Amino acid sequence: MASSYRVRPLDESTWPAFAALVERNNGVFGGCWCMGFHPEGVGKGTTAELNRDRKLARVRAGTTHAALVLDGDTCLGWCQFGSPAELPRIKSRAAYEKGLTAPPDWRIACCYVGKGHRRQGVAGAALAGALDLIAELGGGTVEGYPEDAGSVPAGFLFHGALSTYERLGFTPDRKIGKHRWVVTRSVPARTGGPGGGAGPA
Numbered sequence: 001m002a003s004s005y006r007v008r009p010l011d012e013s014t015w016p017a018f019a020a021l022v023e024r025n026n027g028v029f030g031g032c033w034c035m036g037f038h039p040e041g042v043g044k045g046t047t048a049e050l051n052r053d054r055k056l057a058r059v060r061a062g063t064t065h066a067a068l069v070l071d072g073d074t075c076l077g078w079c080q081f082g083s084p085a086e087l088p089r090i091k092s093r094a095a096y097e098k099g100l101t102a103p104p105d106w107r108i109a110c111c112y113v114g115k116g117h118r119r120q121g122v123a124g125a126a127l128a129g130a131l132d133l134i135a136e137l138g139g140g141t142v143e144g145y146p147e148d149a150g151s152v153p154a155g156f157l158f159h160g161a162l163s164t165y166e167r168l169g170f171t172p173d174r175k176i177g178k179h180r181w182v183v184t185r186s187v188p189a190r191t192g193g194p195g196g197g198a199g200p201a
Contacts, residue, residue, distance in 0.1 A: 007129030105140025
């Protein structure tokens, strides 16, 4: 049940749980290791091993962010977030930039739930956890790029489902693809948190 889930940030202490989930799911999306939205990207010229090494290097440097959903010590899924500089490689970029007025402080990028745990509240817990971590890091304007649920198989909702974002207070801004939206929400800073007032990295 969702009430039993814990959310932890991706860091060196939670890396083993994150890595175990990726490995159980064949490297995730062809071995991307959740590197597809970072400047390095994935695809031609990269391998699953290289992507893993690059992700671990970013974890150690503190230049990648994600809210991990844990059941006990087992990671079930995550929601990746970061500044636009940390996550520049969003999908439907040309359509996105056409309607852009101001860049957000934070982007929600990859939302992933492992096989066997979908439709159990993990995605919602991950997104809510990401918003909590963003509040601790100083808050600001948050953008997501979800797709209409039902138009894409659950395992390929890279950015998550529109309905999940709407339940957590995001407002649709504009459409940038056949099924993809830009949604926004303002997150106030949480004073007294681990990184309260720090702003985006």
